[in-house]
Amino acid sequence: MSTEMSPQTTTGTNAGPQGKPRVVIIDDTADLRDLLRLALQRGGLEVVGEAADGRAGIDLVRETLPDLVLLDLSMPVLDGMTALPEIRALVPAAKIVVLSGFDALQLAERAVAAGADAYLQKGMPLHRMLARIREVMEGRAAPAAPSPGTVPPARYDALALAPFGVLEVDGIPPYRVISLNASARDLLPAGTGPGTPLPVASPALAELLATSTRLDDGPFDARIGEQDSQVTVRSTPGSHYLYFEPRGDEVGVLRTAIATTAHEIRGPVAVLSALAETISEASSEVPLDDEQQLRLVASIARQARMLDSITSDLLTAAQIQRGALRVAPTITDPRSVVETTVDDRHLDRTVRLEVMDIRKVVADPLRLGQMLGNLLGNAHKYGRPPVVVRIRAAGEDGMVAIDVEDAGDGVPSEFRDQLFREFTRASGTSAAGTGLGLHVVQTLALAQDGRVDYTAADGGGSVFTITLPAAD
Template identity: 55%
Template sequence: MTSEMVQTDTLRVVIVDDTADLRELLRFALIRGGMTVVGEAGDGQAGIEMVRETVPDIVLLDLSMPVMDGLEALPHIRALAPEARIIVLSGFEAAQMAERAMATGADGYLQKGTSLGRILDTIRDIVDGRPIGPVPVDTSTRISLAPTTSRPRVAPAPVVEPSALDALSLAPFGVIEVRAEPPYRLVSINEAARAIIDAEARVGEPLHSINPEIAAAIVNTRLTGDVEFEATLHDSPIQVTLRHSATSLLLYLQEIGEALGQVRNAIATTAHEIRGPVAVLCAITETLLEDDLEQVHVDRMLHSISRQARLLDGITGDLLVAAQVQRGTLRIDSQDIDPAVVVEAVIEDQPLHTSLVEVSDRRWIRADPLRLQQMLGNLISNAHKYGEPPVRIRIRPSTEHDCLVCIDVEDQGSGVPEEFRPHLFREFSRAGGTAKVGTGLGLHVVQTLAQGQGGLISYAPGRSGGSVFTLSLPEALHRNDER
């Protein structure tokens, strides 16, 4: 939250948005448009305090933010600054959100993706008393910034290189492995598959005794390639995908209704998560096309491009892991590595946030360095997104298993609601009422990768509030003094 002394003969603006790079771009453009930005905030609660402190003429208010969203903050801002003009910015559900925002006290509504020229014109129209309604996105220009006039702890797995099936055992869809020749005896079955078929299944048992319909479908199917077909279990349709491994057949089971729902939710939430960084990148690109930008502004925008590109890389990385798990192609390249070095690298990739690091265990661990960076990136990013500072990362010995090294990521927020904790690591799961939507994949990916490396992830409430996520991984195969 920042503020500055300003002149009194220009429109004074407060920007409330949780994307720091977008706030910077808006500030840059509004100043070039003849306005003065008197303060910024990254969530609704901080925005209320900033408005209380500065009493601006204009408030640009994002709707989807952590701590307190824009709709909740709006009436408080209206009460603190009754003469101010409040313009709501949002990246989704334009008509519905516009109606709710206007009913709550907004003077205007603009979608993210609207050109800056339209944003500035809307501000001026509102100040001049001309009625303003929701403005459609200008898809030809996008955002143009050109100037205008817990899970229970379990014993760790042995330190071995995991196979694809290690990760598939954790998948939220059913996976059954049977021998490739009749009578297709059971080799393994994960918990999701047991829940779907709702039947006892023992290793070595013929598939037809577990589920005759699926067994019959396999017999009647050419076993020369991957095949998809539908079956009926307990009067409910189910999608079955048959794939081949070297010595067995893999059956992927998913209830069709659930699958369609997950796909729709995944598309909607992922699109929402991606749209913000893409809007910022488009804005920066158009701004950099200007010939009269000072080098200091160019440098700051290039840093913004790097941050937003890394954010997109994290989202697509989680999607890729989820796809690799489903296809059985997830690969882990475990090595002996220093976890402190990886922690520092992840923190350096998040320059807008401050994290405190404490190291009480100097042992190296056995892990895939890129996967570890992905896991820690998700945990630290979540701590900053959903929690409150300070965020602490502790590398310490496990109190339960001598062969494990623990990495705690702790924030000081409100913690995870107790009723949601059993669903915390499930694919596409999100706590109800969470202002920051997210893809619902991050923690699931962390759990999948941790288990695939012989480790585990757990959650516990903080001693003084907040959340503590603990990533536990096996110590290195060789002692530090042997390297």
């Protein structure tokens, strides 16, 4: 296992023929970057570099000065919306096309209003993405952002029937109410209607809009009327939509769980669809070479394992609820399980393993791999490299500890007592998740006579520690 970190940027070293548009891809999904690179190169464009986050992307654009930038909006370190103005200033004549998820179209529209030339929805067929990019490069009209405050009437009808509160306010303080549905009226003070200043209707929501810098990340916690509620904000160029429902509503919790799980599943499914399209459309005139085929096959395996991880957590959560959870502890080498998990997830260039205790543990190796996979996944979603897995003696006799440490911002102190609850995520996190991973880790640890703990790392970051019985 390598001890080196994966580079944040990759710069093309073989320049294509002069006259080809030069492209930089900025997206935190390596398999999607690979597919886009292949599609663009086969379509006659030259990919001069890739980056996995907005900060590295800005540096890469400064270095390469491309003609086209493909910019993901949701990324770690620095998101695409924040990086957009600086990228536009570096390459004022370049075309910038933002990449949006299925549920981020309003954010994409805001990016267009802020200077992007167009947006592409992730999951659309690659040939359509390439055709859209050609249109943008040829200067054909890009989709305009909607006029401030305008939403198709059908959408208002749907929102009016929603079983949770929906409130639209304008984009300028004091954020006057534009519209609200019946569920929102039930939670807000009597008389709240179009024209009401948001501080009058809900001081908590007004403060949220005024002080939060990453509104589209959500969800946030806020006191609305007499209820503790969970709030999600979606912004358009001229207004903000606030979606909220009281906490403790089991149906609401289930809706949130379904939505976040669907979001997690759609990413791998979109990449797998694009992989299938790429392989099926490879012609005898432009065949895939051996290296490209191997990379695509590796991508299929990686995305399939991501889906397997999500479904494994769902199944485990269901077993926990039914009292049907089973584990099969045996004498297990934790180092071997760590190495297998890291290799399966293709994280060998971003994870450092430190073995300070060579004892084996009594644990179910498959369940231990599931636990480590969840913790490593969280470290890469919510933290920053370097990620270190450390096997050491625990503080008490007869126990072995396995630390998973990252160098991110750590878990907010106000959220730490909720970390291991089912279907919970910290407010304002920039990555999606099912809210099941840590709950599953804790339950599996307890089922194997162990435990899992969280501590803040020295200098920032998170340390999650699995403690298990030693085998000798």
